[in-house]
Amino acid sequence: MFEWVIILFLGSGLVYGLFSRRLEHRNISSPMVMVLSGAVIALPLGIWHEAPLTALSGSIHFATTFAEMTLAIILFLDAAVLDYRKERAARTLATRLLLIGLPLTVLATWAFIFGTDPTIGLVPALILALIVSPTDAALGRPVLENTDVPEPVRQGINIESGLNDGLVLPVFTTAVLLEANVLSNGHQGWIKEALLEISIGAGAGVLIGFVLGKIVNRTVTQDMIVDRFERLLGVLAALFIYLLAEQLGGNGFVAAFAGGLALNISSEKVRDTIESFGEAEAELLTMLTFFVFGLLVVPAVYESWTWMMLVFSVVSLVILRPLCVWICMIGSPYSLGEKLYIGWFGPRGIASVIYMLIMATLISPGEIKSLIAAGTMIICISTVAHGVSAAPLSQALVRYLGRRG
Numbered sequence: 001m002f003e004w005v006i007i008l009f010l011g012s013g014l015v016y017g018l019f020s021r022r023l024e025h026r027n028i029s030s031p032m033v034m035v036l037s038g039a040v041i042a043l044p045l046g047i048w049h050e051a052p053l054t055a056l057s058g059s060i061h062f063a064t065t066f067a068e069m070t071l072a073i074i075l076f077l078d079a080a081v082l083d084y085r086k087e088r089a090a091r092t093l094a095t096r097l098l099l100i101g102l103p104l105t106v107l108a109t110w111a112f113i114f115g116t117d118p119t120i121g122l123v124p125a126l127i128l129a130l131i132v133s134p135t136d137a138a139l140g141r142p143v144l145e146n147t148d149v150p151e152p153v154r155q156g157i158n159i160e161s162g163l164n165d166g167l168v169l170p171v172f173t174t175a176v177l178l179e180a181n182v183l184s185n186g187h188q189g190w191i192k193e194a195l196l197e198i199s200i201g202a203g204a205g206v207l208i209g210f211v212l213g214k215i216v217n218r219t220v221t222q223d224m225i226v227d228r229f230e231r232l233l234g235v236l237a238a239l240f241i242y243l244l245a246e247q248l249g250g251n252g253f254v255a256a257f258a259g260g261l262a263l264n265i266s267s268e269k270v271r272d273t274i275e276s277f278g279e280a281e282a283e284l285l286t287m288l289t290f291f292v293f294g295l296l297v298v299p300a301v302y303e304s305w306t307w308m309m310l311v312f313s314v315v316s317l318v319i320l321r322p323l324c325v326w327i328c329m330i331g332s333p334y335s336l337g338e339k340l341y342i343g344w345f346g347p348r349g350i351a352s353v354i355y356m357l358i359m360a361t362l363i364s365p366g367e368i369k370s371l372i373a374a375g376t377m378i379i380c381i382s383t384v385a386h387g388v389s390a391a392p393l394s395q396a397l398v399r400y401l402g403r404r405g
Helices: 002-018 020-025 030-041 054-080 088-116 122-132 137-145 151-183 190-221 227-247 252-266 270-304 307-328 336-344 350-362 365-404
Strands: none
Touching: 002 020, 002 030, 002 270, 030 270, 030 365, 054 151, 054 227, 054 252, 054 270, 054 350, 088 122, 088 151, 088 307, 122 151, 122 350, 122 365, 137 151, 137 365, 151 190, 151 252, 151 336, 151 350, 151 365, 190 227, 190 252, 227 252, 227 270, 270 350, 270 365, 307 336, 307 365, 336 365, 350 365
16 A cells, blocks of 8 residues: 555646646645645545544554654754845844744643643643644745745744744653653653753754864865755755764754754855755655645544634634734834734644654554644644635735835
8 A cells, every 4th residue: 555655645746746837826835735635545545434543553653754854854954054144134033933922822822722621731732832833834935935025024934934843842842751751650750861862962963063064164165065965965964963863862853953053053155055955855845744644644633623623723823823923023113914914924834743743653642632633623724724825915915015105
């Protein structure tokens, strides 16, 4: 069956690619198509008819191995290609969103979840809040491609989506380890273990990333790297740092993110070199992630969806994130339309999917079924809502700003 899944994924990608221009003009994004393709392909494979969580439990090792590699690459590349030379307004906006807006969003979401259903527990409510708070620029690509949208707004959203998953990761990892320890009646030394993993991961990532940055500077300056290898450099570095940190007893994801930041800071040449990985390869990872999500995760949990989860999804997307963004931008020079625009374009995507898959390897899926179901629903809604609205709302913002002169 695995071979047919790969064939059908490749076929779905080919079909979308051949008609991609027309589909994008109709506000149909590749994540939308790949989730739908995975869900449709799951029908003849019998996945929809299996008992809840059976498909996910049976394929969790395949899905998680792919997810872990993808997350390591994404975390590293997001940090490594971040352009610190962006105009000051974009950096200031991103700083507000990351240091004020993101914590506010997590806290507000956590409070709403626990306040709505206290039986879920404080730690599981925090885990769900952390899963659905990081944003994903891939679901709102027209936002970044519409050059009529003010540069600080576009690049601020882009920087935020590139860094927020890495900032959330240590807290998410600690919360999941705590919940796993509670459910298994584990020992009391889990805090020390969690801090040790994060510390080793961060230390290894910074050290390796800094050294690699210096090497990249030298090899690029002396023209020692052939062009075709530059396209592989980012992936090789990301996986090298991730796997080495894991072998040293650290958290590989923290290491990948820290390594990307350190490499970026230590190397003047890194952005142009690492960015040669290219949009095409990043698009492939995105498509495969959403395909696996539609194929395995959605059929595994759809029967657990409730009206309360729908309410939470709508409140999270329409009220909590926009409200927190508006609060963090008090005193900024941006108009009300720009604040609403930035608040709305907080789509939930790849990081949320991968966080759920990783969580399912540390905790039995049956123990966290409601968390996976709620996270899955909000990602499905976000994939459609943000994908469909990205181009029209970008054009609406441009018209709004034009009327303001």
